[in-house]
Amino acid sequence: MSESSTQRVLDREPVEQMLQMMSGLWITRCIWVAAKLGISDLLADAARSVVDLAAATETHEDSLYRVLRALAMAGVYKEEEGRKFSLTPLSETLRSDVVGSLRGAAISEMGQVHYEAWGNLMASVKTGEIAFDNKFGKDIWAYFQTDPEQAENFNRYMAASSEPLNEAISTKYDFSGYKKLIDVGGGIGGMISAILAKNPDLKGVIYDAPSVVEQAKGFLASKGVADRCETIGGDFFESVPEGGDIYSMRWILHDWEDSKSLKILENIKKVLPEKGKLLLAEAVVPEAGEPHFSKFFDLIMLVMTGGRERTEKEWRELLEKASYKIERIIPTESFLSIIEAVPVR
Ligand SMILES: C[S@@+](CC[C@H](N)C(=O)[O-])C[C@H]1O[C@@H](n2cnc3c(N)ncnc32)[C@H](O)[C@@H]1O
Structure with missing residues (x-):
């Protein structure tokens, strides 16, 4: 008997499933091209021919056609007669002007x-x-x-990506009784602007790199909270501004390995008042084989920042090492939880 005839023949279904998964790279690159060129914005009002789209984006017509045709096969865009394309619910998500737009995410994550x-x-x-x-x-x-x-x-992508969490943190968490929230590594203010909008007596500070807080000013103004939110540029490994009675960090500690995270936590602890609180908006990875989107995000941290997504046990250990105690972990509808911690002195 020849060797090949003893080889196991694969079932068709897993082969097809694996081929689909392997085509993920091709699909995501095409999504990136479409997002970068703003194709969904161009199709917002009506279907358009690829001739039109290529002219509007200054691209090579036939190559663009082949990319959009492949995306149409994946359900992103619909191909119509005469090499025309229109939006589908999937490509709607790549429009710039929709709440929760994924355009920035596609440009960044696939870019x-x-x-x-x-x-x-x-x-x-x-x-x-x-x-x-x-x-x-x-x-x-x-x-x-x-x-x-x-x-x-x-x-911009970071600010847009906080939208699924904003409703939960600004309504589920009780900020009454606090005067000033300092969002450490607050980006351009996606989360803090939502919290301030829901809590008119609260003042805020965004603390981030100087170039980022420059961009934050316009964003805060567009959300109508610029008058209650200061921006401070700096380095959280050096120091953190004092004056807050509640400090927050969304998606900061997941960027850093433990020793760096401890340094940030230590700098916050130096300025946190006795009865102050620290809120972390982070994923809590389930322990065993349970599916959770954070397991993919953990890989982004592996390749991009050297950080990691942490399990509840890892969060407790990290915070304990920095002399904090977790008081509550509040799950939200988004895949992030609110971890409430207090300093232990
Ligand atoms: C993953 S983003 C999260 C931004 C924001 N918290 C949010 O959720 O939209 C990480 C943020 O940390 C900021 N950052 C990185 N290193 C920093 C440092 N050494 N000091 C202050 N901010 C820093 C980045 O500029 C960026 O805005």
Whole structure:
């Protein structure tokens, strides 16, 4: 009997499923092109021919057609007679002007720097190094200083991505009794602007890199809370502004490994009043084999920042090491929870 005839023949179904998964790279690159070119915005009012779309985006017509045709096969866009395309519910999510828009996310997560870092995933797996830093010779935050366009898009994306959490944190968490919330690494203010809007007696501070807080000013004004929210530029590894009675961090500690996270927590503890609170808006990864979106985000941290998504046990251990005690973990409808901690003195 020849060797090949003894080889196991694979079932068709897992082969097809695996091929679908493998085409993920091709689909995400096409999504990135469409998002970057603003194709969904161009289709917002009506179907348009690829001739039109190519002219509006200054691209090569036939190549654009092939990309959109492939996306139509995946349910993103609908191909109509005469090489025309229209929106589907999936491509609606890539419009810039919709609440919860994923356009910024697609441009950022599927885009140039993330793509290069993912391409270098094997470096992280083999050595434990941060794939991004290994490829670019600097960390992502230093990189953003050199590429304002990508940085601004990332900051907008962060603000938009806090929308699913905003309703929960601004209504489920009771901010009455607090005077000033300081959002450490607050980006351009996605979360704090929602909290301030729901809590008219509360004042706020965004503390982030100087270039980021510059961009925050316009965002806060657009949300009508600029008069109650100060912006302070600085480095949270050096110090954190004093004067708050409640401090928050959304998606900050997941960016950093434990020793760096401890430094940030230590700097907050130095300025946190006796009865002050620290709120972390972070994923809590389920312990066993349960599915949770944070397990993918954990890989973004692996390749991009060197941080990690943590389980409840890991959060408790980290905060205990920094002399905080977790009082409550409040799940929300988004995949982030609110971890409420107090300093232990
Ligand atoms: C993942 S983003 C989260 C932004 C914001 N908290 C949000 O959820 O929309 C991380 C933020 O940390 C800020 N950051 C990074 N390193 C910093 C540092 N050393 N000091 C202050 N902010 C820093 C970045 O500029 C960025 O805005």
